[in-house]
Amino acid sequence: MSENRAEISQLGEFGLIDRISGNVALTQASTLKGIGDDAAVIDIGHEALLVSTDMLVEGIHFDLAYMPLQHLGYKSVAVNVSDIAAMNGKAEQITVSIALSSRFSLQAVDALYEGIRAACANYNIDLVGGDTTSSTSGLIISITVLGRAQKNRITYRSGAKANDIICVTGDLGAAFIGLQILEREKEVFLTDPNMQPDLENFEYLVGRQLRPEARTNIVYDLAELGVQPTSMIDVSDGLASELLHLAKNSKVGVRLFEDKVPVDQLTYNTAVEFNIDPITCALNGGEDYELLFTISQEDHEKLKNHPDIHLIGYMHDKIDQNIMITKQGNVVPITAQGWNHFRS
Amino acid sequence: MSENRAEISQLGEFGLIDRISGNVALTQASTLKGIGDDAAVIDIGHEALLVSTDMLVEGIHFDLAYMPLQHLGYKSVAVNVSDIAAMNGKAEQITVSIALSSRFSLQAVDALYEGIRAACANYNIDLVGGDTTSSTSGLIISITVLGRAQKNRITYRSGAKANDIICVTGDLGAAFIGLQILEREKEVFLTDPNMQPDLENFEYLVGRQLRPEARTNIVYDLAELGVQPTSMIDVSDGLASELLHLAKNSKVGVRLFEDKVPVDQLTYNTAVEFNIDPITCALNGGEDYELLFTISQEDHEKLKNHPDIHLIGYMHDKIDQNIMITKQGNVVPITAQGWNHFRS
Numbered sequence: 001m002s003e004n005r006a007e008i009s010q011l012g013e014f015g016l017i018d019r020i021s022g023n024v025a026l027t028q029a030s031t032l033k034g035i036g037d038d039a040a041v042i043d044i045g046h047e048a049l050l051v052s053t054d055m056l057v058e059g060i061h062f063d064l065a066y067m068p069l070q071h072l073g074y075k076s077v078a079v080n081v082s083d084i085a086a087m088n089g090k091a092e093q094i095t096v097s098i099a100l101s102s103r104f105s106l107q108a109v110d111a112l113y114e115g116i117r118a119a120c121a122n123y124n125i126d127l128v129g130g131d132t133t134s135s136t137s138g139l140i141i142s143i144t145v146l147g148r149a150q151k152n153r154i155t156y157r158s159g160a161k162a163n164d165i166i167c168v169t170g171d172l173g174a175a176f177i178g179l180q181i182l183e184r185e186k187e188v189f190l191t192d193p194n195m196q197p198d199l200e201n202f203e204y205l206v207g208r209q210l211r212p213e214a215r216t217n218i219v220y221d222l223a224e225l226g227v228q229p230t231s232m233i234d235v236s237d238g239l240a241s242e243l244l245h246l247a248k249n250s251k252v253g254v255r256l257f258e259d260k261v262p263v264d265q266l267t268y269n270t271a272v273e274f275n276i277d278p279i280t281c282a283l284n285g286g287e288d289y290e291l292l293f294t295i296s297q298e299d300h301e302k303l304k305n306h307p308d309i310h311l312i313g314y315m316h317d318k319i320d321q322n323i324m325i326t327k328q329g330n331v332v333p334i335t336a337q338g339w340n341h342f343r344s
Numbered sequence: 345m346s347e348n349r350a351e352i353s354q355l356g357e358f359g360l361i362d363r364i365s366g367n368v369a370l371t372q373a374s375t376l377k378g379i380g381d382d383a384a385v386i387d388i389g390h391e392a393l394l395v396s397t398d399m400l401v402e403g404i405h406f407d408l409a410y411m412p413l414q415h416l417g418y419k420s421v422a423v424n425v426s427d428i429a430a431m432n433g434k435a436e437q438i439t440v441s442i443a444l445s446s447r448f449s450l451q452a453v454d455a456l457y458e459g460i461r462a463a464c465a466n467y468n469i470d471l472v473g474g475d476t477t478s479s480t481s482g483l484i485i486s487i488t489v490l491g492r493a494q495k496n497r498i499t500y501r502s503g504a505k506a507n508d509i510i511c512v513t514g515d516l517g518a519a520f521i522g523l524q525i526l527e528r529e530k531e532v533f534l535t536d537p538n539m540q541p542d543l544e545n546f547e548y549l550v551g552r553q554l555r556p557e558a559r560t561n562i563v564y565d566l567a568e569l570g571v572q573p574t575s576m577i578d579v580s581d582g583l584a585s586e587l588l589h590l591a592k593n594s595k596v597g598v599r600l601f602e603d604k605v606p607v608d609q610l611t612y613n614t615a616v617e618f619n620i621d622p623i624t625c626a627l628n629g630g631e632d633y634e635l636l637f638t639i640s641q642e643d644h645e646k647l648k649n650h651p652d653i654h655l656i657g658y659m660h661d662k663i664d665q666n667i668m669i670t671k672q673g674n675v676v677p678i679t680a681q682g683w684n685h686f687r688s
Contacts, residue, residue, distance in 0.1 A: 006449055006450035006451060007446075008448065008449070008478075009446070011450065013477070023457070023461060025465075027468060028437060028468070030492075031436075031472055035473055039473070040439070042472070042490065044393065045388065049393065051490065052473065053439045053441055053474060054441070054475050055441040055475045055484075057479050060443075060478055092375075093395070095488060097397055097399040102351075106352055106355065107349065107350060109352060113367070117369075124371060124372070125372065126372045127379070128370075128375055128377075129378065129384040129395060131399045131486075133399050133401055136404065144395075144397060146393075146395065
């Protein structure tokens with residue numbers, strides 16, 4: 001390679017996406033939104049079609065040492081459905097492409113598709129196509145999901161205004177701690193294969209990692225309550241990274257209150273046991289697949305009694321001032337450590 | 345692995361697709377056609393949306409020793425656009441996901457996307473999304489294409505009737521012979537790196553392999569001529585395999601005339617040089633991305649003067665009697681050797 005070779009790892013995933021999308025020209029009248037949100041938006045009349053795609057690579061996104069193939073199939077679908085939910089839409093169809101090496105038996109493929117079909121049944125979506133091929137190493141899954149929404153209900157990352165309230169669903173950080181537990185048990189197993197994994201007390205955490213659910217119920221609830229979020233994104237890379245996406249795209253700043261960030265008690269205790277600050281799990285852990293959104297102040301009343309929606313801060317008009325007020329009252333900047341899988 | 349382990353290679357790609365799609369239930373009213381044609385069909389009002397997806401794996405589908413990344417990017421898009429053309433539709437958007445190892449520089453990614461953008465410009469489609477990730481080995485490209493067609497213009501594999509005329513565009517076998525030339529030059533280069541590849545007289549053949557075009561112009565011409573094909577498929581796995589797909593799905597039999605199958609003179613001569621029967625290249629070579637379709641007899645007049653559409657046989661009502669009449673007048677069964685990339 002030449003001396004001038006530039007490394008992808010220097011850019012990171014978001015930098016690479018910016019580089020790719022920077023040169024893209026949109027010419028089709030039906031393209032309402034291209035790269036840059038949780039899904040692309042295509043005009044199909046009074047409704048819009050939502051399209052999102054994810055690629056999952058063995059050894060990068062999952063480890064089959066502790067990820068059962070059924071769960072992997074289910075999760076692959078769920079994370080795509082989550083992208084459609086993040087646009088305030090309803091997923092309807094998916095395509096699933098897989099590449100797999102000769103290491104995988106037919107039974108393995110059956111197990112994977114059992115999980116895929118279970119997710120399709122649960123989210124009420126149809127598997128309509130895909131591709132199957134061999135790979136030179138490991139398993140790769142590529143899923144594209146199609147969804148729909150009324151055009152005036154679609155929620156972009158870019159609609160937040162100053163004073164909008166920041167909301168997040170469920171709790172955060174559990175999937176990350178679940179991963180730490182699975183990694184620990186794998187190490188124990190590798191040291192002594194006779195040891196059985198000790199997951200009994202950690203079912204919730206491990207379940208959040210292995211079998212996350214898309215928050216389609218929240219999309220339903222928001223419609224029922226008559227709330228139109230001003231911006232929305234799903235929490236796949238960690239709260240910090242997603243907050244910064246909303247802020248950047250909406251040209252506002254974030255003011256987050258640490259004591260409002262929902263962290264489950266088991267997540268909290270286990271994080272402490274692992275010597276990890278629990279708020280770090282929530283901010284930078286990722287894979288929670290909760291929905292993060294903003295609402296205008298006037299919608300506060302409608303949501304304040306929802307048991308699974310937490311108000312964690314608000315937007316302000318100072319761009320690039322993204323801060324968290326800690327439990328001790330200190331002001332700290334929010335930075336996305338994120339997850340650069342191009343870093344070696 | 346257990347003794348009862350079943351191998352994917354025993355099923356092959358089509359067997360695996362049958363197994364996967366056999367258990368799929370379609371529940372969405374908007375799903376007009378799921379797995380089993382060149383594209384899925386989604387109801388979006390008076391038009392239908394067409395969705396197709398392909399995954400290309402380094403070391404399986406392409407060899408970067410002779411496939412420049414620009415060409416690979418272009419071809420990845422073209423083969424997807426071809427699937428939409430095979431439904432008699434017009435491609436409008438694509439998503440592109442890539443997984444790549446640290447072996448690839450930023451310049452390599454730029455070259456790949458240069459080709460992708462060139463294809464988008466040529467076919468007048470928008471790149472609207474995708475995913476980027478690292479891989480543990482090599483490059484994987486997954487593309488999903490969205491297209492549209494009037495519902496009554498959509499052409500399935502299943503509509504051919506007895507006595508329908510079988511038509512194919514362009515010429516066949518060139519991409520396969522192009523691949524043989526590239527493989528030969530690669531061997532020569534590996535033996536003596538000072539040797540320059542000798543491709544001068546083979547530009548057409550090599551070009552058919554490295555930079556195929558989707559036959560979107562044929563879709564346009566068919567509409568102009570007022571011809572509605574009764575069935576259609578694109579030639580990706582070879583004429584024999586595609587003929588059998590049309591026959592099986594339409595519940596008819598194929599009667600093919602060897603002397604009508606279009607093989608370019610250079611393809612013919614070079615095949616002979618390689619000691620390969622030219623008709624074998626056309627029947628089993630694959631990657632031609634021409635369109636294979638059937639028309640009713642009454643449309644014969646409208647098409648017979650089209651310079652790039654060849655009438656190569658007809659369908660008859662004897663299911664499973666798929667035969668070719670050779671130049672010598674012998675009757676031989678058509679069998680798909682196809683391309684089982686799960687075979688080791």
